[in-house]
Amino acid sequence: MLTLVTACMNREAHLRQALPVWLAHAEVGEVIIVDWSNDRPLAELAATDPRVRVIRAVGEPRWILSYAYNLGVSRASGEVILKCDSDCLPLAETLILRPGPSHFYAGHWQSGSPLGKPSVNGQCLFSRAQFDGVNGYSEFIRTYGRDDEDFYDRLAAAGFERREIPAAQLDFIAHEHDARMANQVDAAEPPGIEKVLRKDPLFNELTNMFLAKALPWGPARPRAHYESVETGPRWEVVKREKASELPIPGEVARGARLHALRRVVAKVVGIALDATQRLDEKACLALITNRLQANARAALKRPSAAG
Numbered sequence: 001m002l003t004l005v006t007a008c009m010n011r012e013a014h015l016r017q018a019l020p021v022w023l024a025h026a027e028v029g030e031v032i033i034v035d036w037s038n039d040r041p042l043a044e045l046a047a048t049d050p051r052v053r054v055i056r057a058v059g060e061p062r063w064i065l066s067y068a069y070n071l072g073v074s075r076a077s078g079e080v081i082l083k084c085d086s087d088c089l090p091l092a093e094t095l096i097l098r099p100g101p102s103h104f105y106a107g108h109w110q111s112g113s114p115l116g117k118p119s120v121n122g123q124c125l126f127s128r129a130q131f132d133g134v135n136g137y138s139e140f141i142r143t144y145g146r147d148d149e150d151f152y153d154r155l156a157a158a159g160f161e162r163r164e165i166p167a168a169q170l171d172f173i174a175h176e177h178d179a180r181m182a183n184q185v186d187a188a189e190p191p192g193i194e195k196v197l198r199k200d201p202l203f204n205e206l207t208n209m210f211l212a213k214a215l216p217w218g219p220a221r222p223r224a225h226y227e228s229v230e231t232g233p234r235w236e237v238v239k240r241e242k243a244s245e246l247p248i249p250g251e252v253a254r255g256a257r258l259h260a261l262r263r264v265v266a267k268v269v270g271i272a273l274d275a276t277q278r279l280d281e282k283a284c285l286a287l288i289t290n291r292l293q294a295n296a297r298a299a300l301k302r303p304s305a306a307g
Helices: 012-023 043-047 065-074 109-115 118-122 128-134 147-157 193-198 201-214 250-268 281-301
Strands: 002-008 028-036 052-058 080-083 088-090 103-106 124-127 161-164 170-172 226-232 235-240
Touching: 002 012, 002 065, 012 028, 012 043, 012 088, 028 065, 043 052, 043 235, 052 065, 065 080, 080 128, 103 147, 109 118, 118 147, 124 128, 124 147, 128 147, 147 161, 147 201, 193 281, 201 250, 250 281
Parallel strands: 002 028, 002 080, 028 052, 052 235, 103 161
Antiparallel strands: 080 124, 088 170, 103 124, 226 235
16 A cells, blocks of 8 residues: 655645645555644544544644654555655656665656756655665754755665656645745744754755764664654644654764855855865854845845836
8 A cells, every 4th residue: 555644834735735636546545644733733634535644743843854754654554655745746657656675766856956846856655664674764854955865865775776756747836945944943933143044955954964974864763752642533643752852962963063054154155165164153154144144235225126
């Protein structure tokens, strides 16, 4: 049986549009929806179809893909898993693909980008055994970016060939890129450079690349634990045991942050990457802040299109 696993945090408009499309395919034997502390609980979607099950994780202030999808796959009944973002509309040709003893499937951004579909990279098809063999997504990656690529890299290292889901077989609900980053920050977080960095794809991807190398994920790492709070017909409410969250050592976190900051400085400020190696965190933040402020002032001076 094929289980489609998706996860959602405050993008339920996309989910509600995509769900009937998914259910129209007979190949979809089960749909697991992870409601990652959506503002409005989504348990009602379990009544949409007998194939739908909703797992709501409460108490999560921001989106963390690795936790959400590891939770979803852990609740799946099927031996074949399609990891599908809530804005993705896979065509029938994708749903008949099957992972094999030596391969899995994933979209690739290099094929999708020319078609305006960079998000194909986040859609993948794998077996439950493959997922368990590499212990799913790395739960050291807790911000935007590299979560999928790290998963694919570890599957490849385990001997599974990455075969491509053609970009033409994956359609998407149109929306602004900002929607992908909207839930990366806690709503209570004050404005400032840290909030800007939290929503910057380059900073997050570079940070996560460093973390993936410094803290390799695998079967020896315990995944997050969840306490069952409430259950109903095809829905469940859980709460993550945050006290047992694997810590990221301070020196690793600082190294990842400085690694990313220096490369952001090189791109945003235009300093040669080699030269940024002399910069500490304070200097990097000052240069980025000054450039952002200069860009904002320049934007205010530009005549409007209407003018």
